[in-house]
Amino acid sequence: MAEQIKVIRGMHDILPEHITVWQQIEDTYRNLAEQYGYRQIRTPIVEKTSLFHRSIGEVTDIVEKEMYSFDDRNGDSLSLRPEGTASVVRAGIEHGLLVNQQQRWWYNGAMFRHERPQKGRYRQFHQLGAETFGIKGADIEAELILLAARFWNLLNIEGIELQLNTLGTAESRASYKALLVDYLNDHHNQLDDDSQRRLTTNPLRILDSKNPDMQALIEAAPKMQQHLDQESQDHFAELLDILDFAGQPYVINPRLVRGLDYYSHSVFEWVTDTLGAQGTVCAGGRYDGLVEQLGGKPTFAAGYAMGIERLVTMLIDQNQTQADSKADIYLVMSGENTIKQGHKLAESLRDGIPGIRLTVHAGGGSFKSQMKKADKSGAGIALILGENELQKDTLTVKYLREDKPQGEIQHSQLIDQVKSLMENNEIVEITQ
Ligand code: ATP
Ligand code: MG
Secondary structure (H helix, E strand, O other): OOOOOOOOOOOOOOOHHHHHHHHHHHHHHHHHHHHOOOEEOOOOOEEEHHHHHHHHOOOOHHHHHHOOEEEOOOOOEEEEOOOOHHHHHHHHHHOOOOOOOOEEEEEEEEEEOOOOOEOOEOOEEEEEEEEEEOOOOHHHHHHHHHHHHHHHHHHOOOOOEEEEEEOOOHHHHHHHHHHHHHHHHHOHHHOOHHHHHHHHHOHHHHHHOOOHHHHHHHHOOOOHHHHOOHHHHHHHHHHHHHHHHHOOOOEEOOOOOOOOOOOEEEEEEEEOOOOOOOOEEEEEEEOOOHHHHOOOOOOOEEEEEEEHHHHHHHHHHOOOOOOOOOOOEEEEEEOOOHHHHHHHHHHHHHHHOOOOOEEEOOOOOOHHHHHHHHHHOOOOEEEEEEHHHHHHOEEEEEEOOOOOOOEEEEHHHHHHHHHHHHHHOOOOOOOO
16 A cells, blocks of 8 residues: 555644534634624735745744745745735735725634644644724724624633733834843843843843743833833723723733734733633734835734634633534435436425535435435435335435434425425425
8 A cells, every 4th residue: 555645743634523613613703703894805825935024023933933935936935824914914005905095804814833733833723813904093903802802702712811011102112122121131141042132133022931030030120011102101091991991801911012023002912721821812913014014105004813723622622612514304315217306306405495404315325325324414304215206206204313203295395395394393284
């Protein structure tokens, strides 16, 4: 036998037996986003590598060590997208959709990062996201948060906490950065290797360090919130005011800085302690500088992304998955001419009862083996078309999940009778 080829490490097949929970999450999100006035955007999975270098930043985990980059046949450096925002902004600029306009968009797609695979962390993973453009006020950040909150509610998942912080305006952040760098320089000997490196490249990220030895130093560091200019303070206050009024709980986490370079003003994460170390299910914020950074006009922007795999785990752990969708009816055909007649009857059922979940047996086999497949399909009812039935223009009804005598229906009453079977699990007495 030829050697078996296996899936790539950190990437997963999502099998039909596990698909219901994915569809539950994706369908719920799609409906919800559309109800809030967001429209879907789809961008290619592969982009020029420079797009991510310019947007995410050279000194972020993603660009430094997680990208799937390669030269294509023309020698251009391309990358599998590690996140959705950069591509969405590129597309918005390219199609002239961001100038003097407001946009609300959502997306769903696969992302790729060469990380160390572990629970909740994969090399191909999937995100649902939302991006908004041209809206200055903190009201749009509040809307994004309330949309996410409603999403958790619709999914019936519990134990997700909203954490918020503000990074202020670019000017505010620059002056705070200088203050922080001074402080860290004064304690240079207490910095671990990572932090020493970040001190010159991305000092805010030091606040995010998980190293226990660094915690005291970080606790005592100057706080962003105490060094915000008036505009930054007002913006954040407006967001908190809307959330308070809406009754949306939150926790302010002064150490929340987000990994990517492009954020400003509000940043937020939805965090749970039920997933172990990978506890962030959704992350986002305002990124007013990005459109200009990618060659567009200065444009207000805010959005977020959530990891579907982590939501799938939460739904399964909390027993909130919906039942598998199964066939209602399985059509068994045995004997001469029954296959073509069966397909004709099946199509008339599909015409007459839109949405009917009807599996038509294929591939032949004995009556007995077909009945076994009918049972395995999960259908409640088998309709049987044998030579006998064909002669009488009837179908035999067998109840697969109930101990009831079998019945018979006339082809002329097919649609009414099958409707009745689906609604009441019974054949109606139809007087001729
Ligand atoms: P983390 O701190 O967990 O690495 P991040 O800040 O890199 O997260 P974002 O880029 O903000 O993550 O992505 C948004 C969301 O996408 C995360 O909150 C998470 O739910 C999900 N996510 C990110 N990376 C992965 C991954 N490698 N595998 C599965 N889900 C992921
Ligand atoms: Mg990461």
